Amino acid sequence: MSNNKTLIIFDIDGTLLYSNKVDSECFAQTYEEQFGKEFPTIDWSVFPAVTDHTIFNTVIEKDFGRRANPEDIEKQRYHFVELLKQKRVEAPEEFMEVPGAVNTVEQLLGDDQYVLGIATGGWQAPARVKLNHLGFSIDKFHASYADNKDTREAIVSESIEKARAAHEGIERIVYIGDAIWDVKTTRNMGIDFVGVRLKGDHEVLTREGAGTVIQDYLDHGRFLESVKEAKVPR
Numbered sequence: 001m002s003n004n005k006t007l008i009i010f011d012i013d014g015t016l017l018y019s020n021k022v023d024s025e026c027f028a029q030t031y032e033e034q035f036g037k038e039f040p041t042i043d044w045s046v047f048p049a050v051t052d053h054t055i056f057n058t059v060i061e062k063d064f065g066r067r068a069n070p071e072d073i074e075k076q077r078y079h080f081v082e083l084l085k086q087k088r089v090e091a092p093e094e095f096m097e098v099p100g101a102v103n104t105v106e107q108l109l110g111d112d113q114y115v116l117g118i119a120t121g122g123w124q125a126p127a128r129v130k131l132n133h134l135g136f137s138i139d140k141f142h143a144s145y146a147d148n149k150d151t152r153e154a155i156v157s158e159s160i161e162k163a164r165a166a167h168e169g170i171e172r173i174v175y176i177g178d179a180i181w182d183v184k185t186t187r188n189m190g191i192d193f194v195g196v197r198l199k200g201d202h203e204v205l206t207r208e209g210a211g212t213v214i215q216d217y218l219d220h221g222r223f224l225e226s227v228k229e230a231k232v233p234r
Helices: 020-035 052-065 070-090 100-107 126-134 154-167 182-187 220-229
Strands: 006-008 114-119 142-144 170-177 192-196
Touching: 006 154, 020 052, 020 070, 020 182, 052 070, 070 100, 100 114, 100 220, 114 154, 154 170, 154 182, 170 182, 182 192
Parallel strands: 006 114, 006 170, 114 142, 170 192
Antiparallel strands: none
């Protein structure tokens, strides 16, 4: 067994699978149906932090003048998951893997140089629905979700803690993400970063300071090179 391991932590939406837009629309639709108020925007960049927990709390506070209570959160989360399941049947093309992602994950799981984590701004229940749908071996990840966490830094930190508790010899951490807030989070934490941009618009991340950006995982060798080349965003 290798004692010189790299922990690779993946975001989910836009990084392992496609579902960003429909996911956001379902979140907003669920809120409007369950709480009777218009959801302000699905431009997540305007919120204090891009996590389901913070986004939901921010909107509840704006509309009702208080923090969300556990009953509010459970209502939103439950109906959000049910709507995602419905949309998955109606529009399966919206829930596709980023090309090569499942195969790359399976190859990494079989290589003792690598330990895998997930750190997503989404709540656990909807995240697992999406990952299970595509056949990811999610119980083999050291996963952290947005439940009860206000910041993405807190989510990434928990994934790292879980991985280090289970594996000796983790000497390097690389985060794989698709969004500007992923660049900012890894810069804040001093973590190496690989960007993923499905449309090939790499400049969205490079102008924020990302040094390495890929479009998909179809070339597994190239992905591994990207991991080796990854640096903390400038």
